[in-house]
Amino acid sequence: MVCSVFYLQKGLPSGGLFAYHQLEDKIVFSAQAICTGESQRGEIIMRKTAKAMALLTAASMIMTAFTPVYAESTDDTAAVDWENGDNIKAIKEKGVITVATGTYVPFEYRDDDNNIVGFDIDLAQYIADKLGVDMEVTDMEFQSIVPSIQNGEYDFSIAAMYKTDERCEVVDMSKSYCDSGMILAVKEDSEYADTIKSLADCDGLKVAVKEGATSYNVAQSFLDENPDVSYEIVQYKDTVGCVSDLLAGRVDVVVNDLLNQKILSQEYEGTKIVCDPFTHAENAIAVQKGKDDLLAFINECIDDYYADGTYDALWTKWIDASGDGEEAASAAEDTAE
Numbered sequence: 001m002v003c004s005v006f007y008l009q010k011g012l013p014s015g016g017l018f019a020y021h022q023l024e025d026k027i028v029f030s031a032q033a034i035c036t037g038e039s040q041r042g043e044i045i046m047r048k049t050a051k052a053m054a055l056l057t058a059a060s061m062i063m064t065a066f067t068p069v070y071a072e073s074t075d076d077t078a079a080v081d082w083e084n085g086d087n088i089k090a091i092k093e094k095g096v097i098t099v100a101t102g103t104y105v106p107f108e109y110r111d112d113d114n115n116i117v118g119f120d121i122d123l124a125q126y127i128a129d130k131l132g133v134d135m136e137v138t139d140m141e142f143q144s145i146v147p148s149i150q151n152g153e154y155d156f157s158i159a160a161m162y163k164t165d166e167r168c169e170v171v172d173m174s175k176s177y178c179d180s181g182m183i184l185a186v187k188e189d190s191e192y193a194d195t196i197k198s199l200a201d202c203d204g205l206k207v208a209v210k211e212g213a214t215s216y217n218v219a220q221s222f223l224d225e226n227p228d229v230s231y232e233i234v235q236y237k238d239t240v241g242c243v244s245d246l247l248a249g250r251v252d253v254v255v256n257d258l259l260n261q262k263i264l265s266q267e268y269e270g271t272k273i274v275c276d277p278f279t280h281a282e283n284a285i286a287v288q289k290g291k292d293d294l295l296a297f298i299n300e301c302i303d304d305y306y307a308d309g310t311y312d313a314l315w316t317k318w319i320d321a322s323g324d325g326e327e328a329a330s331a332a333e334d335t336a337e
Contacts (some may be wrong), residue, residue: 082300085293088131091155096134099124100149100157102142103238106263106318107160107283110139119318120158123177126310127156127301141237143212146171149286156287156298160257162214163284174285174298177305178259181277182218185254185261187246188272196253197275202231205252208242211235215255218279243268257281259319 082088091097101108101120108118116137128135138154145157149171163173184199186192195201199222209215219233234251236242242254243264254261258277265271285302287295305311 080292080296082293082296085296087155087291087294088297091131091133091294094133096136097128097131097156098154099135099137100145100154100159101137101139102145102159103139104142104160104260105240106259108139108158119178119314120160122314122317123305123310124156124158126305127298130301130304131297142210146286149288152288155294156285158285160260160283161286162281164214164217167286170289171286172289172291172295174287174295175302176282176284177302177311178283180257180259180281180283182215182255182279182281183258183261183273183277184275185243185246185256185265185271185273186252187249188270190252190272192252193272193274198278199231199255200226200229202253203229204231206232206234206250208234208236208245208251208254210239210242210256211237214279214281215239215257219255239264243271246271263319 101116101124103109104118106118107120108116111117116139121137124137125135140148142159145159145161146167148154149157160178161167161173163176167173184196184202186196192201192205199207199219207219209219216233216235219231223229223231223233231253234245236245239254239256239260242251242256243261245251246254247268247270254271256264258273261271261273265273285298287298
């Protein structure tokens with residue numbers, strides 16, 4: 001079972017994640033602050049003892065002091081015998097697992113040697129290694145990814161894709177492998193830098209979003225639900241285009257994922273995140289519906305990746321400024337060119 005709570009700490013300009021992962025014989029407690037400044041993480045691994053369960057209870061009580069935005073993610077595949085599944089057998093027989101992805105720094109992008117790299121790509125390789133097969137990755141426009149999985153063109157997709165009810169209607173999605181949320185960003189010297197705190201403050205402005213992504217859905221849904229607010233939604237194929245036009249003065253506000261914006265802000269100086277995450281989202285892996293064995297295997301890999309330190313390593317490498325986040329930020333500028 002995996003349960004995570006995303007919270008915004010009352011009265012403080014920061015937010016974060018507390019999570020626990022109950023495995024067969026131990027519990028992994030982790031906490032991570034993700035805010036407009038630096039991020040900090042911590043993790044404790046304990047065996048399932050009375051002391052550990054007491055700590056779990058205490059941690060749950062502590063979380064009531066925060067404002068919850070999202071509560072629980074469950075795994076319905078734990079009982080599936082994936083090792084004898086037809087889809088797993090087919091992948092092993094062909095010796096390669098095929099992966100669909102997009103372009104979204106620092107999760108997936110092309111480096112200076114034109115290789116597809118990033119947080120998600122390393123996790124996909126981890127999954128392939130667990131199965132003992134090679135990996136073949138194809139990048140494409142974001143809005144083409146879900147249809148390609150629906151049609152069975154690839155074994156799974158990993159593309160910093162939020163797990164939503166709409167997507168779960170057409171594909172099956174794994175448990176969360178990384179949590180984030182939507183924020184707003186403006187130019188530091190903008191006249192709106194100190195006045196915009198939410199979409200309600202964007203009346204009469206131009207709001208940049210990624211085409212077909214959650215940022216568009218959030219911006220459009222807010223308009224639908226708040227007829228007294230009116231702003232122009234400008235769609236871009238990637239978030240680099242959003243930020244580039246923000247700095248050029250062609251749009252006033254960007255709606256973006258916090259983690260992506262943190263990386264872009266390292267390269268594109270002059271941008272400012274003006275609010276804490278106002279949504280919570282789980283990044284998840286998508287597979288074609290009916291491939292229960294493959295989904296169960298992927299969920300087991302995600303459990304392992306939290307427990308064995310892989311998540312920590314990938315976070316440090318790709319998202320913390322001390323890791324290859326700087327390399328990812330540089331790649332963001334190359335993408336814009």
